[in-house]
Amino acid sequence: MTQYATPDLIGAVVYEGHDPGDDPGWRDSGATTRTLYSRWSRHLSGIAALRMALLHRDGQAPTLFELLAGARRHQAYVEHADGRIGGLNLAPFADYVRISHALPADVHSEMTTDDVVDLLDGGHMVMASASKETGRRPKRDPGKIEDHMVLAIGHEAGHIHFRNPAGHTKQAREAVLPVSRFAAHFDGQGVSLDLPGSPRPYIPPPADPKLRRGKPQNAQELAARMRERIEDGRWASDQTYTKAQLADLFDVAQETVTTALAILRHKGLVETRSKIGTRPKIANRSWTTPDGLSHSAHITRTLRARIAEGKYPAGDALPSQVELAREFEVARSVIQYALQPLKSNGLITRPPRSNRFVVTAVKDEESAR
Template identity: 35%
Template sequence: MTTSESIIHQVPYHSQWESPELVPDILAGTSLAADDPLWERSGAADQEEYEYWSWRLCGVACLRMALDFWWGLAPPAVRLAEECLAAGAYVRHPDGRLDGLIHAPFAEYVHRRWGLPADARAPLAAEDLPGHLATGRLVMLSVHPSIRTLDPHPPRLGGHLVLAVGATEDALLIHNPSGFPDGSQQFAPVPWADLPRFFAGRGIVLGPYGQPEE
């Protein structure tokens, strides 16, 4: 996959944790998300709630980035997650398990709540991504989380959401909500030849028109 012109949208970055620099330690288990000193910014009622949601906020983080880019808004992550839960984009079970982010109800929520065109697509072809980006859209992609290190042998496709913010002849550029601060968080290049190892062929295309509701 190649594109003749570079396309880079200057999208603000938001991690799914409030302190992006702590992501390597949190993922390694050497620090608890609950100990994130900025946890209150998430809108969580307490550290326990933040611990629970922070591991599940990749899609919400992508939405925050899109809203910040187009509207200059980045609502608290857990508050957005609660809205998504009410909209059916998450399903929380009595034992604490959480299903989601479920793309179709999430896209409906984004359009209704924020006035932002959102189209859940499955399949979504990798070769179509430069075209979407060239027309001013951003694309949430379902990828395996090991995309952060370009793992040569990911165990499966999908399971994590990243935001495509640009494309060059050589690579897709992504903002990864669980990326590392050494270069895999913002504008992280994923070579086109490597993308199929991680990309599940589905995602949500976000468009730039409309206004958020009051």
């Protein structure tokens, strides 16, 4: 699975300057014209990585250009006025992945290879921003790293297994590198994908755009659309949206979103927290815990108590964010939010090039009050 229609022609395209539009198999990509394929095929590494993940989960997936069309509707690509195509915009791309494919996706704007390893060990795949030469000529200096994604799929014995959608040989496409060498090609950004264990059949959209429903016409219709997404899993329980984000996703006014959310809250389907947003309500669990605190505040209090009791002595590393998220049954973003007060009060610190917070003290100003 590559970003090009014919894998055997990748070497000629990337190293010999051949026009990808000369690929006789261009129609297999889902492109409607040869010109469209030629223009976009060099920019589809992220789309190809997503397609690989969907094929892994479902056994089938939309074509590259069907996926591209959805990503562009979410403004996931920067398209300049002069016709140039910029890199993949990770935040709207992750929105597209979550909303259109019911695939939990988190953006990581700053991450180390240790973070990648933690996520892989936790059962995730990671779309990592990396050099196009990753896996192709890994011993060479990658130079400037830009506009390319590889799909990291596993970690074993200090090596990262990954797929490079622009690999010119089978070995380059299905590659393995030591973590330290992968780090030389990785620029510290990516999108983690939390793939469910059971496959879900892919249902293609109607071929005729006129058959697709338009935007909701009122708050009642918007509430019904949101409820559909909650019930079929497209709006997962760990996905939180602001009113502005929902208004953008459904192409409606924020006032309409406000009314629709009130309808859903009345039915007990969603819950809203100030300055955070709205998410589906989880059965037998809400944003508050038995002690009346938010989940992040509860986790902060619990970790502070563990440090004070000596469970996490000074100099020891805390469990990874993936491990803490699994323990407290929350999204990793909640763990990140919960760690901030401990960091601000001097209880923990994150050493350079490390993905773990280390305990630096056993008392802080907050615990002394």
